[in-house]
Amino acid sequence: MKQIYVAICIGIIIIIGNTLGELGRSELDSINQIYKKQVSPLFLLETSGSFYHKYSIKEDFPYLAIRKTGHFFFYGLIAISLFRVGKWKNLLVNGFFATILTICVGILDEVYQYFLLGRSGRMLDVLVDAAGCFIFVVIYMVARKMVRHRDRSVVPLEEKGT
16 A cells, blocks of 8 residues: 555655646746647547657757656666565565556656647557556565575574584
């Protein structure tokens, strides 16, 4: 349950950060001016819309690579944070919930960005976020398993009969 609360807090922080970032980029009179005016609430169903638009690697190469790498690592770190907060005894269950909650935060972030004038939410970003959180959680789980296995195989000197 603690994981859900932390995920909600992280989601709120991301939304506030996006809003403040958009406000800081433009000279606006009110917060209402940072949102798109004509947006259909069914934009997720429009596969030809900008949410499903692909990036042009040739036009935006160095900045695109930096931004996507940032997505990958940022959401990987969120997943590890949620993993460490989880109280499940089973590593797989803990990893599963951390991954699912992180993906939900990524979806929330991209959907919110879709409504901002200077931003565009993209499904590709959700996939990059999901890849980051999945890979980070798998690496973290393997590392924990290796450390636990190594710690169990170490026998104190007193027990060896020296």
